[in-house]
Amino acid sequence: MFDFSVVTGWIDNFLTGTCGMAPWLTTTIECVLVAVCLLLMYTVLAMFYIMYERWVCAWFQCRRGPLRVGPWGLFQIFADVIKMLIKEVITLWGTDKFLHKLAPYFVVVASMLVFACLPWGKGLQAIDFNVGIFFMMAASSLGVVGILLAGWSSNSKYTLIGAMRSGAQMISYELSIGLAMLTIVCLAGTMSVTGLVEAQSDTWFIFKGHVPAFIAFVIYVIAATAETNRGPFDLPEAEHELTAGYHTEYSGIHFGFFYLAEYLNLFIVSGIAALLFLGGWQPLHVIGWDGFNAAMDYIPSSLWFLGKAIFVSFIIIWFKWSFPRVRIDQMLALEWRYLMPIGLVNLVVMAVLVSYNLYFGN
Amino acid sequence: MATIQEQISNLCPAAQFDTDGEFLLVKVPDAQWHALAVALKGELGFDYLTALVGVDWKDELGCMYYLTNSTTQEIIHVRVATADREQPRLHTVSDIWAVANYQEREVYDFFGIEFINHPDMRRFFLRNDWVGHPLRKDYDASPELNPLRLDDEVNEDDTYTLVEDEQGNVTRVDKKVFDDDEYVINVGPQHPSTHGVMRYRASIEGELVKKVDVVSGYIHRGIEKMCEDLTYPQTLLYTERMDYMSAHINRHCLCLCIEKALGLEVPHRAELIRMMMDELMRLSSHLLSYGCLTMDQGATTAFFYGFRERELIYDIFDKTCGARMSMSYMTIGGVVADVHPDFVADVRHACDKIEKGLKEYHKLFTGNVIAVNRMTGVGILKQDDALSYAITGPSGRASGVHCDVRKTHPYSLYNEVDFDEILEQGGDSMSRYMVRMREMEESIKILRQCCDMLEAEEGNEYIAPKVPKIIKLPAGHWYQQVEASRGAFGVYLESDGEGKPFQKPYRLHFQSPCFNLVGIVDLTCKDNLIADLITITASIDYVIPDIDR
Numbered sequence: 001m002f003d004f005s006v007v008t009g010w011i012d013n014f015l016t017g018t019c020g021m022a023p024w025l026t027t028t029i030e031c032v033l034v035a036v037c038l039l040l041m042y043t044v045l046a047m048f049y050i051m052y053e054r055w056v057c058a059w060f061q062c063r064r065g066p067l068r069v070g071p072w073g074l075f076q077i078f079a080d081v082i083k084m085l086i087k088e089v090i091t092l093w094g095t096d097k098f099l100h101k102l103a104p105y106f107v108v109v110a111s112m113l114v115f116a117c118l119p120w121g122k123g124l125q126a127i128d129f130n131v132g133i134f135f136m137m138a139a140s141s142l143g144v145v146g147i148l149l150a151g152w153s154s155n156s157k158y159t160l161i162g163a164m165r166s167g168a169q170m171i172s173y174e175l176s177i178g179l180a181m182l183t184i185v186c187l188a189g190t191m192s193v194t195g196l197v198e199a200q201s202d203t204w205f206i207f208k209g210h211v212p213a214f215i216a217f218v219i220y221v222i223a224a225t226a227e228t229n230r231g232p233f234d235l236p237e238a239e240h241e242l243t244a245g246y247h248t249e250y251s252g253i254h255f256g257f258f259y260l261a262e263y264l265n266l267f268i269v270s271g272i273a274a275l276l277f278l279g280g281w282q283p284l285h286v287i288g289w290d291g292f293n294a295a296m297d298y299i300p301s302s303l304w305f306l307g308k309a310i311f312v313s314f315i316i317i318w319f320k321w322s323f324p325r326v327r328i329d330q331m332l333a334l335e336w337r338y339l340m341p342i343g344l345v346n347l348v349v350m351a352v353l354v355s356y357n358l359y360f361g362n
Numbered sequence: 363m364a365t366i367q368e369q370i371s372n373l374c375p376a377a378q379f380d381t382d383g384e385f386l387l388v389k390v391p392d393a394q395w396h397a398l399a400v401a402l403k404g405e406l407g408f409d410y411l412t413a414l415v416g417v418d419w420k421d422e423l424g425c426m427y428y429l430t431n432s433t434t435q436e437i438i439h440v441r442v443a444t445a446d447r448e449q450p451r452l453h454t455v456s457d458i459w460a461v462a463n464y465q466e467r468e469v470y471d472f473f474g475i476e477f478i479n480h481p482d483m484r485r486f487f488l489r490n491d492w493v494g495h496p497l498r499k500d501y502d503a504s505p506e507l508n509p510l511r512l513d514d515e516v517n518e519d520d521t522y523t524l525v526e527d528e529q530g531n532v533t534r535v536d537k538k539v540f541d542d543d544e545y546v547i548n549v550g551p552q553h554p555s556t557h558g559v560m561r562y563r564a565s566i567e568g569e570l571v572k573k574v575d576v577v578s579g580y581i582h583r584g585i586e587k588m589c590e591d592l593t594y595p596q597t598l599l600y601t602e603r604m605d606y607m608s609a610h611i612n613r614h615c616l617c618l619c620i621e622k623a624l625g626l627e628v629p630h631r632a633e634l635i636r637m638m639m640d641e642l643m644r645l646s647s648h649l650l651s652y653g654c655l656t657m658d659q660g661a662t663t664a665f666f667y668g669f670r671e672r673e674l675i676y677d678i679f680d681k682t683c684g685a686r687m688s689m690s691y692m693t694i695g696g697v698v699a700d701v702h703p704d705f706v707a708d709v710r711h712a713c714d715k716i717e718k719g720l721k722e723y724h725k726l727f728t729g730n731v732i733a734v735n736r737m738t739g740v741g742i743l744k745q746d747d748a749l750s751y752a753i754t755g756p757s758g759r760a761s762g763v764h765c766d767v768r769k770t771h772p773y774s775l776y777n778e779v780d781f782d783e784i785l786e787q788g789g790d791s792m793s794r795y796m797v798r799m800r801e802m803e804e805s806i807k808i809l810r811q812c813c814d815m816l817e818a819e820e821g822n823e824y825i826a827p828k829v830p831k832i833i834k835l836p837a838g839h840w841y842q843q844v845e846a847s848r849g850a851f852g853v854y855l856e857s858d859g860e861g862k863p864f865q866k867p868y869r870l871h872f873q874s875p876c877f878n879l880v881g882i883v884d885l886t887c888k889d890n891l892i893a894d895l896i897t898i899t900a901s902i903d904y905v906i907p908d909i910d911r
Binding site (some may be wrong): 057061062157158231232234240242324326327 | 545735892894
């Protein structure tokens with residue numbers, strides 16, 4: 001399997017060796033390069049996801065989806081982006097102007113921070129440190145601050161209700177996400193992103209940890225849907241109740257940031273699901289099937305990762321377009337009465353499994 | 363058995379009677395009216411206030427109350443009037459029939475009659491700074507008096523009650539709708555789930571709704587006022603602009619009322635075509651209602667499924683009537699043109715498709731655990747409340763009220779077809795939803811029978827041969843009701859027998875079902891969550907132009 005560290009190593013060598021730059025300068029240049037690549041990736045993925053959801057949703061709804069602008073409606077998204085960029089950013093009377101402008105950046109920066117930590121392929125990772133998955137969780141929690149600020153600073157009753165709902169919802173469901181992650185960390189014995197992926201080289205965790213890992217996967221997907229404010233948990237923006245929830249009063253690119261972050265968060269939670277349960281960029285390996293495993297290795301690692309993330313996203317999109325929205329009390333009851341207790345018990349089961357070596361693989 | 367007339371004259375010796383019209387007319391002086399109303403409901407069982415029509419008789423201002431006994435389905439009407447045009451006052455009956463609350467506010471708005479002891483005497487449709495009362499015959503319509511106002515209404519929280527003490531002295535007590543410390547949010551007039559330009563002001567505590575104030579009139583077009591300046595065939599046009607999801611049915615009702623006044627016989631086949639159109643309309647309306655209910659709860663895909671099947675019905679309308687909405691198909695004496703040659707085949711095809719679609723809807727939405735939890739036990743309307751608020755149609759039947767006009771006062775050819783009246787007992791949003799789903803099956807049943815009947819009558823006439831070119835009605839008043847998609851739709855038509863060469867209605871009132879439906883929003887939403895407010899309003903399924911007229 002192609003190791004991307006060859007490419008990154010070559011660039012590093014080129015800068016320090018061939019050009020003879022000082023170490024601080026190399027680091028700076030490399031940081032800028034990585035940032036540019038990630039931002040590009042961020043934009044491209046957001047555009048892809050917007051189209052992806054439109055197509056999937058059209059398919060569910062017996063419609064044809066976008067098809068007028070360009071072949072298969074491919075240029076629709078460019079038209080949308082340009083529209084969003086040139087629209088006026090309206091400042092409303094009575095808003096807290098500083099916080100109102102700050103809020104979308106909080107949301108978008110939080111999602112970029114997590115995005116940067118994802119393992120894109122073999123040797124293709126911006127940063128790797130021993131508490132990687134823990135950092136991802138911490139960074140993603142920043143987003144809720146942005147949402148609360150947006151709702152609070154807009155000086156509107158609808159946005160405030162949306163923000164309150166969002167606070168209650170995201171903080172509750174973060175517990176379940178944390179417990180599901182902890183279950184896998186318990187199985188892997190590491191929090192490092194690379195460590196997690198490497199540990200799945202023979203079998204993915206969802207197979208390795210069988211029953212508790214599968215339960216953790218289900219809990220994770222439900223909680224992640226809630227965490228990204230998507231249907232059936234889209235209460236903070238509940239279109240039919242609160243018009244647009246916390247971002248009712250935003251326009252132009254500031255609204256665009258919320259929109260962008262929402263789609264990217266869908267990718268991010270799917271990416272984390274792929275990392276924790278479906279082997280990250282590891283190909284599908286079955287113990288003992290050596291020929292099959294070798295064939296699977298020919299598929300590039302980045303494709304594996306993206307494919308898995310898009311598959312998990314499909315499930316989450318499927319939820320949104322099938323289910324009605326839950327009510328606030330039902331949503332909290334689901335978390336505190338069912339998901340969290342099940343998650344806790346599941347963690348204990350996993351700990352027992354790990355202590356007695358009851359999982360598959362070695 | 364003592365007739366109703368005798369019983370009433372025992373209760374109120376001052377009452378005068380008129381038995382010439384279609385229903386017994388009782389004329390009561392205002393002073394005795396409230397006491398008689400209590401007795402009419404309590405002793406004679408007239409528990410359903412079918413219509414309350416304000417009329418300006420020039421020498422007198424007053425109201426016509428159409429009352430129905432919900433057990434025997436007998437109808438009487440009571441005329442209460444006052445000769446005082448400067449400060450006309452009548453006694454309220456809103457404490458007896460809750461539906462009178464909004465109805466009397468409408469009368470106050472248009473005729474300026476104040477109701478003594480009414481809890482909340484505000485205008486219902488017009489702005490509170492409107493000058494004059496438009497439906498009075500002496501109304502000054504000059505635009506200088508009521509220019510287009512671009513500023514907000516001031517003091518929209520102000521209301522008052524006329525309190526009468528033991529000696530009969532009436533004093534005005536000013537009140538506020540909401541206290542200063544209440545957290546009031548506006549739901550509408552621009553809101554995704556109000557199904558049009560409706561505005562609620564909801565006082566909330568956290569996520570709990572404490573009180574809902576209905577602010578109506580954003581698309582009020584004054585249809586009743588306009589009709590007073592049109593000939594009878596012209597008035598037909600406006601019926602389709604009220605509840606556009608019952609366009610055929612509303613028009614049918616006005617046609618029936620005018621035909622009744624003319625004494626015109628409609629050919630059997632014409633009536634059959636009308637009835638089929640009515641049932642297609644009902645199907646289309648219930649499909650839309652399914653779509654909107656699911657949509658309002660966030661299930662957007664289910665919405666599209668409802669629309670997919672509804673398209674078939676629109677195609678049928680398009681082929682026969684030449685339009686998808688506002689079909690203008692029925693006319694006095696029959697229908698304007700014969701049906702399209704494919705009509706029967708298309709209806710059969712649509713019936714099969716919708717039947718299949720219904721199964722799919724149940725699979726996708728009805729059984730879904732989130733949908734069940736969100737609708738069961740939410741927004742319960744008890745049977746006696748439903749009667750008191752005069753809730754008819756699917757919402758009334760969901761509370762167990764036997765109110766299907768097709769069964770209680772059969773019109774058209776509903777006697778000749780076999781179908782069931784769907785009743786549920788729960789009174790919650792789920793029951794209201796289920797009544798509609800099951801009614802669609804009944805409509806399909808009716809349509810299939812009609813298809814056979816229509817084939818047997820191939821070639822018969824579709825309009826009465828001798829419809830007068832100029833419609834002239836004798837002096838008198840008539841009331842006709844039909845079962846529209848959302849409940850009993852009634853037309854009150856009064857003619858003075860004058861007018862040359864073209865006669866115009868003296869008073870035309872449309873008793874729309876949605877006007878009553880909006881009356882229960884506060885009752886059912888109280889102490890429920892904001893999300894439930896949306897579910898409940900979607901499940902009672904009103905159409906705004908029908909409220910505002």
